[in-house]
Amino acid sequence: MKDLLSVIMLLGIYSLLSACFFVAMDAVDVAFTEAAVGAGISTLLMLVAITMTGREENPSRHKPALALIVVTITGSLLIYGTLDMPYFGLAQDPVHLHVAPRYVNDSMQEIGVPNIVTSVLASYRAFDTFGEVVVIFTAGMGVLALLSVVRRPKDIVIDSSKIDSFNKCMHEEHLILRIVAKMLIPFILLFALYVQFHGDYGPGGGFQAGVIFAAAIILYTMLFGMNTARRVINQSATQLFAAIGVLLYGSVGVISLLEGKNFLDYRVLSTDPLAGQHLGILLIELGVGITVTAVMVIIFFNFAGRGNDQQNKENSDS
């Protein structure tokens, strides 16, 4: 199977199956994130990438038999090594005796948030989540550094009459899709906000909300054209938002330092420690959501804009 588009489709099915497994294992937040990221953003970004690299896979120049033998031997050694580990899900496993009961028993008194996954992610392990947000921000910066094209003024299509005529001729092709999308996109954005702020009580949180928000913006861009989307969503504002999210997260931690406690200790944010925890979790989830949205939009616009510029250049050359 050399057609990369079909391979991307099958990867979409694979991530769907993973989401179903997670649902069957009763892990709601993980299934949420897997469904949103794996089947949505990942597929779209890989599609945009293959518009620039070409649709067929290059013929491989070496025989894969030797690699297959190495992989099989290594894999079987690893499986042999796991036979010593305790069985999956037994009640006497060490992981079920020390770590999990501590969180399950004490999370409600110490933090007061019903969703234990959010309390672990955002309060007990807030420093790890800070590292994740910084990694996402770095990925966005990497894409900007490698792929952003400095646009000369004569390449920028700011002639609004040309944009309007282009939009009119595309209007006939995608009429039904545009009307349905115009009705659906506000609902998707509203649902992303619901997921963001409801993360304390149900599945959700900053990462999932950011991904859904970015998916709505990508839908708008695909259906209405890059030029219209560039007028609606300002590029420098998006880059500013990516930085603001990380700064918000870091500032909450620094405020705790200035009050004399540890970094990212939320109890000092208010007179009541439980209210302080709630406020802290709310603020950092907001920071995570803003950064994830902005970075996804930056990556998509850079990939798609580059392909769009190449096509415009070819159309104007020929």
Next chain:
Amino acid sequence: MLIAATIAILVVMIMAMIRAFIGPTLYDRILAVNMFGTKTVLLISLLGFLMGRPEFLDIAIVYALINFISVIGVLHYSDSSIFKRSDQQKK
């Protein structure tokens, strides 16, 4: 009855996967993936009802939206005029 409906949906998902593997053209595969996606939405809702945890409906809503966006994305990018560039460069 819920269990019977769940088993029926699982059977149909297997049928859709078979079509995704053997479909001769690209559009057969996209159709199979779309169908798989809407079955997943229902499967998650039914599993949520079976296990007594209604929070799974949030995942079902997100999944329906993401499925729609993915299919529109694939159709937009399967337009062969976008890929002609690489074929011409190779020649």
Next chain:
Amino acid sequence: MDISSSVFLLIGSFLYISGGVGILRFPDFYTRMHAVGVTETLATAMILIGLMLLNPEGLVLIKLIIILIMTLFISPTASHALASSAMQNNLIPKLDKNEVNEKETSSNS
């Protein structure tokens, strides 16, 4: 209440299975899409109404209604987009033998 919800769930499962058999056995892409697109929306609606008749509480009922309305919007649009995109990329439907001869003669002349 239980009997009516069971009836809806049964109808929905039957429609799903018929759509699944259709996608495996029909000869051409356009016919397969017809099978999937029609049965999918109706079967989803039946199963969701069956779930709603099991008497859940307020917020769960509203979410089920939201999924139903969204499916009614999304499924037909996706089918339309698939069909129009396939037609634009010159995927020719398999026609009957007489019509194939007429099509060839009309495109030659």
